[in-house]
Amino acid sequence: VVMTQSPLSLPVTLGQPASISCRSSQSLVYSDGNTYLHWFQQRPGQSPRRLIYKVSNRDSGVPDRFSGSGSGTDFTLEISRVEAEDVGVYYCMQSTHWPHSFGQGTKLEIK
C-alpha cells in the first residue's frame, strides 16, 4: 500500500492551524471493521512519537490541539493552533495491510 502525504513542506505561522493530508492506494478498513491508520511526529534529533492511532484516537499525553479524521483512503491530521514545539516531520502509517508502510513525511516549520 502506497501512502501519499501532502504537502511535503508546511510553513505555518505560530497560532495558526495546520492540516496534513494522507492518501492510501487502497482502503485501510480491516476485516475487523477498524481502520489502522496512525500519525507520528518526529521532532528534530528525536525518535518518532505516535500522536494518533486508528484514525482519530489521541495517544496519552498528546495535546488536544492535534486531531485526526478520515476514512477509507483519505485521512487528515489537523493542528488547531501551531506551537513552536510542533516543529518536525509528521508521518502517516498504515498497519492494515502487509507490508506496513509510512508516508513520505511532511516537514512542518514556523513561518
Next chain:
Amino acid sequence: EVQLVESGGGLIQPGGSLRLSCAASEFTVSSNSMSWVRQAPGKGLEWVSTIYSSGTTYYADSVKGRFTISRDNSKNTLYLQMNSLRAEDTALYYCRGYSSRSSFDYWGQGTLVTVSS
C-alpha cells in the same frame, strides 16, 4: 518508566552480518507487538519487520530472506539478525513496542548501522 534500548549497530562491510538488540525495561517484549523501523540518513521512516506476541513474523520485501526478527523472553530482549548487508541498509534502526488498538507506543533511541567498504 518504559525504556527500549537498542545496541549492536556499527560499521560493517557489504555482505557482512550484524545482530541488533533491543533491551526492554518496565515492558514485556513477549506480550506485545514489536517492530524494527529504520531511517536512512536524511530520509523518512521505513518499516522493516514485526513480531507479534503469538510469534508470527513479517518482513519488508527489501529485507526478506536476509533479516530475521526474534526475541529472548528470558532476557526480555528483541533482536534483528541482519545478513548479506548492503549499502542501502545503512540507517538508524529503531525498536518499537506498541499496540495498534490502544494508547501504547514506545520507541528506542535507535542504533546506527553503516554498511560501507
